Every structure is written in C-alpha cells, then in structure tokens.
Amino acid sequence: MEFEWKTTKLGKYVDSSLGKMLDKNKNKGEYKPYLGNINVRWGSFELNELSRMKFEPHESERYGIKKGDLIICEGGEPGRCAIWEEDIPEMKIQKALHRVRPLSGLSVEYLYYWFLYAGKNGLLEPYFTGTTIKHLTGKALAELPIKIPPLHYQQQGASILRKLDKKITLNTQINQTLEQMAQALFKSWFVDFDPVIDNALDAGNPIPEPLAERAARRKAMWAAGSEKAPARLPAETRRLFPDRFEEDEVLGWVPAGWTIKPLDQVARYQNGLALQKFRPNEGEEFLPVLKIAQLRARKTDGVEKASVNIKPECIVHNGDVVFSWSGTLMIDIWSGGKAALNQHLFKVTSDQYPKWFYFLWTQRHLELFQRIAADKAVTMGHIKRQHLAEAFCLVPEEQLISKAGESIRPLIEKMLSSRLESEELTQLRDTLLPKLLSGELKLPEVEAAVDTALETEFA
Structure with a gap:
C-alpha cells in the first residue's frame, strides 16, 4: 500500500490562519467569544x-471557525489540537492558535491523528522556534512533511480510532456524572x-438559624407537592440520623452526637520520598515515578525511575487516593498503575474509615487548602501538616457511614473501573496509531479487533 501514498508538505493540503492578537487598546468591533x-x-x-474580545465584521472569515476545523496550538504545547465540533455561534480564535481547514484529498480526522502521533513522539520539535517557549509558526506548519494515503484509507482508519476515542470520551463524561452524584449525596448527608433537618421538622425540634432558610424551603416544597x-x-x-442539632464552638450547629475530628485523624497522609536518592542500579527492576505532573495527567511517563526496594507505604497502586499538597493542589483516585510516590504527594489511607469517606x-x-497555598506562595504554594489538623x-x-457507603462506594468503584x-x-x-499511519495494518482486521475490544465488558 506504501506506493499509493503521497509524500508532500502539509501546506499544499490545508488552508490555515493564525488567530487574532489580543490588544484591548487597538481591537475594535463587538465582543465575541474566542x-x-x-x-x-x-x-x-x-x-x-x-x-x-472585540472583532469587526470583516474579521469573521479570517478568525472565525466552523465545524470540522482543526484547531492547533501555536505555542504552549505546539501541535496539540482538536477538531471543532461544537455549536457555539461566532466562535473565534486568539493568536496562540492555528485554524487549519483541510482541502480536497485530506481528512480532518486523519490529520488530527497524524498530529497526535507526531506531537506525542517528538516529530514536530525540529520545526519549533524559540529557546524557552516553543512555537509552531504558520510557515513551519506549512512545511511539515506528511505522508498522505488514499482518502478512503484515511477515512476508514480514522473512523476506527475514533471509535476508541468516543468510548474514552463517554467514559470521561460518565465519570464526571458519577463523581457529581457521589459529591451530591455526601454534601446532602x-x-x-x-436528613437531620427533616427529622427535626418531623419531631418539632428547633431548627438553628443558619439552617432555617433551607428547612423552610424543603418544608414549603413538600407542602406544595412540588416536583422539585x-x-x-x-x-x-x-x-440512623439524629433529630436535633447542637452548637460547636468551631463549626457552629452540627448534628447532635456526631464526632468532630481533624483530617489527620480520619486518614493517614503518607508523604512520598525524595526519589532521586532511590535510583535503581543498571539492569535492576524499577518503578515509574509519580510526581505532580503525572498525577495531573493520571499516568506516569516512565522518564524517571525508582528502585522497587523503597518502603511499601510509598508505593501506589490503582485505587489508591493520592493528594498533591504542593504546586497544583489536587486529590484523585490513582489509575495509572503501580508507581513510586515522589515527595510533595501524600498517599492517603485509613485503618478505620472507608476510602470514599476520607477521599x-x-x-x-481542597478549596480551603488551595487558598492557603495561594496566600503563602512565593515560588510554589503548598500546605503544611498543621493545615490537615485544622x-x-x-x-x-x-x-450510618456503612449505610452511606452502600450508595457512594459503588459510584467510586465504577469511576475507577471506567x-x-x-x-x-x-x-x-x-x-494502532503508528501502524495505521504507516499502512502496516489491514483495516478490516483492525476494525474487527477494535469492535471486539469495545464489546468486551471490562472486568
């Protein structure tokens, strides 16, 4: 199939335009989203x-985008891109982006996957300009060498990969819903x-002033038979819930009989190691290192390696709760495989309470911790252990925790499974991506394998 492919420059197969410079003093027209x-x-x-920002009517064609355009980052992570499929009227782009519109003979989905492979494997880097901040200029974009197979191969190959990405996207959307459901139930209870407000109303017990408005609203909706x-x-x-409240000097009105504990007594926050001190010897087994950037990406990159002989409490597995207390403060349930926990990250566990509870x-x-870190930030904001105690x-x-777990735990477990x-x-x-882009695979066989993978229920 190789002899049918054309080796050419990308500029011959696309129409591209860089976005508009953001300049509040010079820009004229009406405000549009970008x-x-x-x-x-x-x-x-x-x-x-x-x-x-402001755009004038005559700028719509140059800076406007439409369904099917490939939007490519000019800077930041040059080459990062996505196909515009949204229906947001009069959307525009800013100068940091290229709008790329394939011409006849080039599928936009195939081009996206070409950029995905080239960007993830360093093939675009020789075309970047800049020393500290890299850029992919319009001139460089046009000069990119690309092999273009017949259009039917592009469309079928991209369609196969798109099936996988659609399922991945669907899983992400489902997970967002699952997490919102878990958070909503947790917040309500x-x-x-x-439930304590409802019990207090039924028992005729007083409702504390800070909760009175919420109680009145619930009571009124029930009385009116509202669908909401x-x-x-x-x-x-x-x-399982009390029917009255009691006042605490720190937290105010709380359900009677409930215990107040600091986070560091509900869970154990094990800090990671300075893993540069625990490098594996050549030829030895190793663990990939989990740092803040990898936690954000939800996967390790394998660049840094640590010895397998570190203490077990600093090794994370799928399903462990990991909390970044420095830099980008975030908490997540890890799904990137066995890894060594670097410093500035906590592995969160508990012998007494279930995972969903301390998570x-x-x-x-987290929002409180982020404010604390931002207020104290000089170079990289962080929190201290004392903030866990506070x-x-x-x-x-x-x-009651067990009863709540009957509803919340399956949501968390489904999130991890997904x-x-x-x-x-x-x-x-x-x-599959590099093999499809090189023509090594027979598309019907690949499509059958992908369909089988999508039909197989994940265990």
Whole structure:
C-alpha cells in the first residue's frame, strides 16, 4: 500500500490562519467569544471559561471557525489540537492558535491523528522556534512533511480510532456524572444535614438559624407537592440520623452526637520520598515515578525511575487516593498503575474509615487548602501538616457511614473501573496509531479487533 501514498508538505493540503492578537487598546468591533491555547486539549476543548474580545465584521472569515476545523496550538504545547465540533455561534480564535481547514484529498480526522502521533513522539520539535517557549509558526506548519494515503484509507482508519476515542470520551463524561452524584449525596448527608433537618421538622425540634432558610424551603416544597421537592429517605435510613442539632464552638450547629475530628485523624497522609536518592542500579527492576505532573495527567511517563526496594507505604497502586499538597493542589483516585510516590504527594489511607469517606472529606477541604497555598506562595504554594489538623470532619456512627457507603462506594468503584477501561483503550489506540499511519495494518482486521475490544465488558 506504501506506493499509493503521497509524500508532500502539509501546506499544499490545508488552508490555515493564525488567530487574532489580543490588544484591548487597538481591537475594535463587538465582543465575541474566542478560544485560547488553554482551551485546547488533545482531542477536546475546555469551554467552561471562555474569554471575549472585540472583532469587526470583516474579521469573521479570517478568525472565525466552523465545524470540522482543526484547531492547533501555536505555542504552549505546539501541535496539540482538536477538531471543532461544537455549536457555539461566532466562535473565534486568539493568536496562540492555528485554524487549519483541510482541502480536497485530506481528512480532518486523519490529520488530527497524524498530529497526535507526531506531537506525542517528538516529530514536530525540529520545526519549533524559540529557546524557552516553543512555537509552531504558520510557515513551519506549512512545511511539515506528511505522508498522505488514499482518502478512503484515511477515512476508514480514522473512523476506527475514533471509535476508541468516543468510548474514552463517554467514559470521561460518565465519570464526571458519577463523581457529581457521589459529591451530591455526601454534601446532602454530611455537610448540609438534610436528613437531620427533616427529622427535626418531623419531631418539632428547633431548627438553628443558619439552617432555617433551607428547612423552610424543603418544608414549603413538600407542602406544595412540588416536583422539585427533595425525596424523603426511607424510614429505616432516616432513623440512623439524629433529630436535633447542637452548637460547636468551631463549626457552629452540627448534628447532635456526631464526632468532630481533624483530617489527620480520619486518614493517614503518607508523604512520598525524595526519589532521586532511590535510583535503581543498571539492569535492576524499577518503578515509574509519580510526581505532580503525572498525577495531573493520571499516568506516569516512565522518564524517571525508582528502585522497587523503597518502603511499601510509598508505593501506589490503582485505587489508591493520592493528594498533591504542593504546586497544583489536587486529590484523585490513582489509575495509572503501580508507581513510586515522589515527595510533595501524600498517599492517603485509613485503618478505620472507608476510602470514599476520607477521599470526599479531603476533597471537601481542597478549596480551603488551595487558598492557603495561594496566600503563602512565593515560588510554589503548598500546605503544611498543621493545615490537615485544622481541617475538621463530622463523623457519624459507624452504622450510618456503612449505610452511606452502600450508595457512594459503588459510584467510586465504577469511576475507577471506567478509568482503567479507558487506559486500556488508550493503549490500544496508541499501539494502532503508528501502524495505521504507516499502512502496516489491514483495516478490516483492525476494525474487527477494535469492535471486539469495545464489546468486551471490562472486568
């Protein structure tokens, strides 16, 4: 099949345009939403916080984008790109992005996968300019050498890979919903105390002033028979909650009988190691190193390696809770495989409480920790162990925690299972990608293998 492929320069097969310079003093026209570098991820867009700038009518063609355009980062991580498929009227792009529109003979999906492979494997780097901040200029973009197979091969090959990516995207969306459901139930029971409010209303006990408005709203919706009225818990579950509140000098009004504990008593926060001191000897087994960047990416990159002989409490496995207390403060359930925990990260465990309980309580305090780190930041913000001791949790009786776990634990477990499935699908895609781009594989056989992988229930 190789003899049918054309070796050419990308500029001959695309129409491209760089976005508009952001200049508040010079820009004229009406405010329109635009994409910046931070809005473009590999294969998707972050659209929660769109910026706006002024555009004049005659600039719409040059800076506007439409469905099917490939949006490519000019700087930051040059080459990172995604296909625009959203329906947001009059969307524009800023100068940090290229709008690339394939011409006849080139599939936009095939081009996306070509960039994905080239970007992830360093093939674009010889075309970058700049010493500290790298850029992929419009001139360099046009000069990129590319092999272009027949259009039917491009379309079928990209379609096969797209099946995997669609499933990965669906898993991500499902996980977002699962996490929101877990957080909502946790907040209702352990932060807003909705079942305790309901019990207090039924028993005729006083409602503390800070909770009075919430109680009145719930009572009114029930009285009116509103469709939006919150569902009442089964009587058996409600009996596990108290029917009155008591005042705590630190936290204010809390459910009577619940214990108040700091985070560092609810869970154990084991710091990682300075792993540069634990390098493996040549030829020895090793563990990939998990640092803050890898936690953000949810996978290790294998660049740094550590000895397998470090203490077990500094080794993480799929399903472990990992908390970054420095730099980018975040908490996540790890799904990137066995790894060595570097310093600035906590492995969070507990002998007394279930994983979902200490995970959600730590997550609940994350915004506070982020503010503390930002206020104290000089070079890289962080929190100290004392802040764990000053972050309080409300701990009900074991029976109630167990009951909540019946609903929350399956959500957390499904999240992890879905992530692991996505990891396997990503590995399959990345294995197929170079072979499809080189014409090594027979497409019908590959498509059958992909369909089988997607039909197989993840164990």
